[in-house]
Amino acid sequence: MSHVKKIKNAPEGFNKISPVLFDFEKKLDEVHKEKESRLSAKSQEKLWKIMQIHHERSLYIYKLYYKRKLISRELYQFLIKHKFCDKHLIAKWRKQGYEKLCCLRCIQSDETTHGKTCICRVPRAQLELEAEKKGTEVTFKQCVHCGCRGCASTD
């Protein structure tokens, strides 16, 4: 049964946003149901899609609370508690330079070639400059962690 529909005793305002939350849930379900593939590229794509939906849902709640001020603090806390959004990611978005951060992994990983942060955090202009110096083109399209196409604040 749907996680959204199971929610009881939600603070006021939940009913207004529950259709949107339900849509996000449906999208996640659809991706989860997609056929598992042995090909790693496929399963990576699936993971990216899931992360993207989680990102969009957190962004939706973040905007409702911090930007549009349409939901109460009580409801916001409730949504965090029920894992409808990622409070750690939202905390980052509130910091300068992290406004467009795609996911937390992209600022934590050290298995990447660009030092501690993921290549998706490097501003496009800087990538282009670096490529130009080497006499090449920017080859970066999507990062390995979440499929981000670039999330520097200046992009």
Ligand SMILES: [Zn+2]
């Ligand atoms: Zn990113």
Ligand SMILES: [Zn+2]
């Ligand atoms: Zn990344």
